Amino acid sequence: MWLYAAAVLVGLYLLWRWHRERQTVPRLSEKYVLITGCDSGFGNLLARQLDARGLRVLAACLTETGAARLRAATSPRLQTVLLDVTSSQSIAAAAAWVRECVGDRGRTGRSPPSSFPSSPPPLCQPVPAQPVPERGCGQGSSPGSPRPLSPGLWGLVNNAGTTIPTAPNEWLTKDDFVKVLDVNLLGLIEVTLSVLPLVKRAQGRVVNVASIMGRISFFGGGYCISKFGVEAFSDSLRLEMHGFGVKVSVIEPGYFKTAITNIENLENNFLCIWEKLPEETKASYGESYLKDFLVALRKMEKKCSSNLTLVTDCMEHALTSRFPRTRYSAGWDAKLVYIPLSYLPSALTDMVFSWSHPKPSRKA
Ligand SMILES: NC(=O)c1ccc[n+]([C@@H]2O[C@H](COP(=O)([O-])OP(=O)(O)OC[C@H]3O[C@@H](n4cnc5c(N)ncnc54)[C@H](OP(=O)(O)O)[C@@H]3O)[C@@H](O)[C@H]2O)c1
Secondary structure, three states: OHHHHHHHHHHHHHHHHHHHHOOEOOOHHHOEEEEOOOOOHHHHHHHHHHHHOOOEEEEEEOOHHHHHHHHHOOOOOOEEEEOOOOOHHHHHHHHHHHHHHOOOEOEOOOOOOOOOOOOOOOOOOOOOOOOOHHHOOOOOOOOOOOOOOOOOOOEEEEOOOOOOOOOOHHHOOHHHHHHHHHHHHHHHHHHHHHHHHHHHHHOOEEEEEOOHHHOOOOOOOHHHHHHHHHHHHHHHHHHHHHOOOOEEEEEEEOOEOOHHHOHHHHHHHHHHHHHHOOHHHHHHHOHHHHHHHHHHHHHHHHHOEOOOHHHHHHHHHHHHEOOOOOEEEEOHHHHHHHHHHHOOOHHHHHHHHHHHOOOOOOOO
16 A cells, blocks of 8 residues: 555656646747867757757867868857867867857847858957957847847857776876876866856856766776866856856766777877886786776777767757756766665775786786
C-alpha cells in the first residue's frame, strides 16, 4: 500500500517536472546567444542547432578556418568572431563586438538590427574595441535617433576548453597546470565578467560547461581542477545573479568523442611529457606504467559516446526552457557511474579508481 502510494507520488512529481521543463521562453528568434569554442565539438554543434532553431547565434571561434567552416554550414543570421579566451585583449574586443551586435550603445542605446544582411558579414577577424558598422552588427537604426535600450545578451555559453597537457601530477610543471586553467577556468571567468552586464539586462542565462571531472577527480593535471573551479564559480554566480533574474546552469558531460578525447592527441601529449621526465621519475613509474596508461587511454576512447546531441540538447534546454536546471549530467556514464560515484565516501572511490589505474613499478 505505502509502496504503491510512493510510486504514484514519484510518478506525479515526474509528470509535473516534465510539464514544467518543456515550457520554452517566448520570442526565441529575437534572442542573442554567445558561444565560445565553436570551431569543433559541442560548441560547433550547438551553434548549428540554435541557428536552425532561429536564435541569433554569436559564435566565437579560435581560428579563422573554424569560423569560415561554421559560417558556410549555417544561415546568414549566425555571426562569428575570433576569440582566444586566454587573451584579455581578445576578450575585450569580442565583448565590444557583442555589445555592438546586440545594439548596445550605452544609455542612449539604439534598437538591435531588425533584419540581417542576406550574406554572412565579414566578421572573422579580431575586432577593434570601437564598434565598426560594416561588420553587420548594430545596424538598422538611423544615427542620432534615441531608441529604447537594447534587450541585451540572452545567453552566454562558456564552452571553450582543453585537456592538454595532462598526465600524473608529478610529471607536470606549474606551467602545464596554468595552460589548462587559463583556458578552462580563468578564460571562462573573464569572458563571463566581460558580458555579464548585457546578460543581466536581458535577465538571461549563463551556461558553463564543466564535466563529470568537476564532480570527481581521478587523474592529474589542470583539467579536473579547472572543472571543479567552474562548478564553484557557477554556484556563487548563480546565487549572486538570482536577484537579477539571471539563471546559471552547469553542464556535466561524461565521455564524448570530440577533439578533446582524440586518442592521438592524448597519446602524443603523454609520450612527450614522459620523454622529458628525469630518469629517476621514469624508473619509479617504470615502462609498464606507461604501457598500461596507453592501453587505458585506448579503452577510454572506446567508451566515448558519438552522440554529441546528448550534451547540446542540455545546453539548448538551459537556454530556451522557462525553467532551466541548475545542473545537467549528459551521457549515461555521467548519470549512472560518475555522478553516483561522486557521492560515495573517498575511501570507496579511491578503491574503485586504484583498481583501474596503472600501477607504478616501485614505491619509493
Ligand atoms: N568531449 C568530452 O568528453 C567532454 C567531457 C566533459 C566536458 N567537456 C567539455 O566540453 C567543452 C567542449 O569540448 P569538446 O569536447 O567539444 O572538445 P573540442 O572539440 O576540442 O572543443 C573545444 C573548443 O574550444 C576551443 N578552444 C581551445 N582553446 C581555446 C582558447 N584558448 N580560446 C578559445 N577557444 C579555445 C577549441 O578550438 P580548436 O578546435 O581550434 O582547438 C575547440 O573549438 C570543453 O569545455 C570540455 O572541457 C568535454
